[in-house]
Amino acid sequence: MKTDVVIIGAGPAGIFTAIEMIKKGSKKKITIVEKGCEIEKRRCPKSKTHKCTSCKPYCHITTGFSGAGAFSDGKLSLSYEVGGELPSLIGEELAQETIDYADSIYLEFGADTHVEGVSNYEAVKDIRKRAIQAGLKLVDCPIRHLGTEKAQDLFYAIEQYLLKNGVEMLFGYECTDLILKDNVCKGVSVTNGKKDIEIYAGSTVVATGRRGADWLERICAEHDIAHQPGTVDIGVRVEVRNEIMENVNEVLYESKLIGYPLPFKNKVRTFCQNPGGFVSQENYDNDLAVVNGHSYKDLKSDNTNLAILCSHNFTEPFNQPIAYAQKVGELTNMLGDNKILVQRYGDILDGKRTWQKELSQSNLKPTLPDAVAGDITAAMPYRAMLNIINFIQAVDKVVPGFASTETLLYSPELKFYSNRVKMDKDLTTSIEGLHCLGDSSGWTRGLMMASVMGVLMGRRLAGENK
Numbered sequence: 100m101k102t103d104v105v106i107i108g109a110g111p112a113g114i115f116t117a118i119e120m121i122k123k124g125s126k127k128k129i130t131i132v133e134k135g136c137e138i139e140k141r142r143c144p145k146s147k148t149h150k151c152t153s154c155k156p157y158c159h160i161t162t163g164f165s166g167a168g169a170f171s172d173g174k175l176s177l178s179y180e181v182g183g184e185l186p187s188l189i190g191e192e193l194a195q196e197t198i199d200y201a202d203s204i205y206l207e208f209g210a211d212t213h214v215e216g217v218s219n220y221e222a223v224k225d226i227r228k229r230a231i232q233a234g235l236k237l238v239d240c241p242i243r244h245l246g247t248e249k250a251q252d253l254f255y256a257i258e259q260y261l262l263k264n265g266v267e268m269l270f271g272y273e274c275t276d277l278i279l280k281d282n283v284c285k286g287v288s289v290t291n292g293k294k295d296i297e298i299y300a301g302s303t304v305v306a307t308g309r310r311g312a313d314w315l316e317r318i319c320a321e322h323d324i325a326h327q328p329g330t331v332d333i334g335v336r337v338e339v340r341n342e343i344m345e346n347v348n349e350v351l352y353e354s355k356l357i358g359y360p361l362p363f364k365n366k367v368r369t370f371c372q373n374p375g376g377f378v379s380q381e382n383y384d385n386d387l388a389v390v391n392g393h394s395y396k397d398l399k400s401d402n403t404n405l406a407i408l409c410s411h412n413f414t415e416p417f418n419q420p421i422a423y424a425q426k427v428g429e430l431t432n433m434l435g436d437n438k439i440l441v442q443r444y445g446d447i448l449d450g451k452r453t454w455q456k457e458l459s460q461s462n463l464k465p466t467l468p469d470a471v472a473g474d475i476t477a478a479m480p481y482r483a484m485l486n487i488i489n490f491i492q493a494v495d496k497v498v499p500g501f502a503s504t505e506t507l508l509y510s511p512e513l514k515f516y517s518n519r520v521k522m523d524k525d526l527t528t529s530i531e532g533l534h535c536l537g538d539s540s541g542w543t544r545g546l547m548m549a550s551v552m553g554v555l556m557g558r559r560l561a562g563e564n565k
Contacts, residue, residue: 102267103127104560105287105300107274109135110166112306112537112549112556114257118204119557121264127560130267130298132289135163137270138254150469151380151388151438156292158382160391164270165254166308166549167381173245173253174353174371175547177202177214181240181355182548183538189524194551201550202243208256211249211396215242215352222350226497230356233496238355246396272296274314277303277533279322284533302560306536306553310383312515313421315539325521325529328417329541331424332370332514333483334408335475336378336390337491338507340463343500344403348374353405356497360489363482367490370406370514375399378467378509380439387428390439390467390509400466406512407490409483421515428511431478440478440511441470444491445504463505475510514544526556 104120106113109131117129134157135141141163144152161167179186179194186194206212216223216239223239230237245253262268272289278297279285286299307315319326347354353372360367376394383389392404413420431440442453443461452474458465476484487508495502519541522528528535536556537549 100296100298102130102298102300104129104302104304105298106131106304106306107287108166108306108308108311108537108539109133109164109268110306110308110537110549111546112308112543112553113304114165114254114261115201115204115550115553116304116306116536116557116560117261117266118257119554120561121261121266123558123561125561128265128267130269130300131261132269132272132274132287132298133164134273135159135270138164138251138258141251151382153382153386157384160379161310161381161383164258164268165250167310173247173250173546175202175205175210175243175245176545177241177243177547178238180238182545183543184519185542185548185552188522188542189555194548197551197554198547201547201554205243205245205253205550208260209249209253210243210245213243215244216350217241219350222346226347226350226354229497233358233493234360235356235358235493235497238357239351240353240355242353244352244394244396247393248398249396269296274305274307277318277322279530283531302532302534302563304534304536304556305539306549307539308549309515309538311539313425315520315535316421316518319518319520322530324533326518326541327521328413328420329518331411331420332408333411333424333427333480334367334406334512335479335487336392336404336406336509336512337501338378338402338404338463338466338509339501339503341375341401341403343503344374344498347498348403354497356494358490358493360486360493363486365482365486366410367486368408368410369494370408372403372405374403376402376404376466378404378465378470380467385425386437387425388432388437388439389428390512402463402466404466407487408512408514409486411483418518420518424513424515427478427480428513431475431511434473434478435471439467439470439509440473440475441465441467441507441509442473442475443504444502444506444508447476447488447508461505463507465507467509470509475508479510525559526552
């Protein structure tokens with residue numbers, strides 16, 4: 100099979116590569132290969148079964164057209180200060196310009212015109228003052244919230260747009276390897292379990308997302324693609340009553356706080372805040388269950404959830420950060436009988452596990468009903484756990500009540516980022532004809548910055564021999 104451009108992964112990076120090529124008038128044949136299914140066929144049975152059924156061959160929340168983040172929540176961060184290290188590669192000005200452009204495309208396909216976190220300057224100043232006093236940095240990033248159910252409609256419109264403009268999509272196919280010859284990428288090998296296909300292309304774009312980080316790490320090692328050890332984030336998802344977060348939710352919608360708590364001074368940050376949201380479970384290919392969170396535009400809970408993540412950077416001789424984080428997750432899963440563990444913050448301080456009876460007596464009711472009450476400290480590394488405890492105490496000075504006895508901590512919350520693929524500002528790797536985009540490249544974190552990388556890639560490919 101032959102094509103001009105083959106894109107592995109139908110997440111935001113891959114999607115926006117194709118959109119921008121079309122908008123630039125490119126006549127190149129584009130083929131997108133996606134392990135999951137079309138967005139209209141993505142269904143999580145938990146809404147009916149009320150418990151995770153460990154769908155095979157893949158989890159519908161993390162896999163399929165639009166990728167993981169878009170399907171689970173759909174928050175667009177509209178500042179270059181949020182979303183990874185791409186601005187350091189391409190420049191802050193170009194990053195912000197492309198964010199604004201990508202945002203206009205989301206609006207074109209039906210995104211909500213309302214932007215959160217930009218209306219009350221004086222209230223933001225007051226929150227920032229409290230953050231400074233607590234030794235934290237507030238990044239007041241404007242947020243466009245698509246919402247879980249609305250995001251599906253938006254990305255369905257994009258899917259149909261691509262199909263109508265001649266983009267070929269192979270759903271249910273997984274990339275098994277790259278086709279390389281004399282340090283040039285000639286295409287990819289893919290399979291659906293029954294049929295194997297070799298796709299030859301002038302340009303190969305790998306955009307497998309966070310879900311494909313470990314796969315790309317292995318591919319880089321096997322084919323000597325220049326890369327360096329990346330970062331993994333290990334943490335928890337915290338859930339509190341909406342009343343606790345009321346001020347921050349109304350003023351900012353998502354409070355992005357960064358700190359370097361004693362004694363280790365590692366970077367710890369909040370991530371993916373969901374006012375009135377729901378804690379959720381995601382399953383990876385190796386049956387690893389991890390916690391996440393999402394929020395709908397219309398359906399609301401009594402709680403707010405957010406992640407607290409500790410960044411781990413490893414140096415020689417260790418070069419397997421993803422495997423390290425997976426081991427932490429596997430140990431936590433073992434303690435929870437392959438389910439998500441939940442523990443009250445007060446019980447952690449008291450050195451005891453949480454019991455289901457204690458959860459049922461609390462003001463705060465878990466929005467992940469099948470989470471198992473237990474002891475997350477028995478699996479969480481000491482360094483990460485102490486970082487989380489001290490960070491929560493700092494956040495309590497910004498949001499009084501955040502460090503209450505009943506505050507819930509779910510584990511494991513893990514963010515896998517591929518070892519950062521070395522490339523120049525034109526997104527060229529050490530292998531001719533091969534480009535790596537989005538979260539799988541190690542350069543971005545989140546929907547918007549992955550979309551930005553796709554836009555820039557689309558412009559380049561559209562300009563090469565139209």
